[in-house]
Amino acid sequence: MSDSDATPRPPNAPDEKVAKEALKAFLTMDTNGDGYLSFEEFRSGLGTLGLEPEFVRILFNSFDRDQSGTIERKEFLAAMAVMLHPEDTEQQIGMVFDSYDSNKDGSCSSTS
Numbered sequence: 001m002s003d004s005d006a007t008p009r010p011p012n013a014p015d016e017k018v019a020k021e022a023l024k025a026f027l028t029m030d031t032n033g034d035g036y037l038s039f040e041e042f043r044s045g046l047g048t049l050g051l052e053p054e055f056v057r058i059l060f061n062s063f064d065r066d067q068s069g070t071i072e073r074k075e076f077l078a079a080m081a082v083m084l085h086p087e088d089t090e091q092q093i094g095m096v097f098d099s100y101d102s103n104k105d106g107s108c109s110s111t112s
């Protein structure tokens, strides 16, 4: 597989504030300071939000774009930028939806 993020997206006005907030969140969640978020770190970082464990897993997978099992800083910042840009709602939904739609049939129904 070639590098998937090859589609250059014209950046919406780069939002430094969002990037800073996201970076701060990343550093807070990276409790062992190795520069990656493990699933455990991600989960406990989001623990205060009271999300469903299943949703946390889905969110983690959608953040972890290269499926490495850890969220690198750039993955986190990219995902946060999408999450925090209301005008990118479509992409945001698509991102989460892709993770739900594991069998790629275009529907969210996971009952087999």
Ligand SMILES: [Ca+2]
Pocket (backbone or CB within 6 Å): 030, 031, 032, 033, 034, 035, 036, 037, 038, 041
């Ligand atoms: Ca870490």
Ligand SMILES: [Ca+2]
Pocket (backbone or CB within 6 Å): 064, 065, 066, 067, 068, 069, 070, 071, 072, 075
């Ligand atoms: Ca990764």
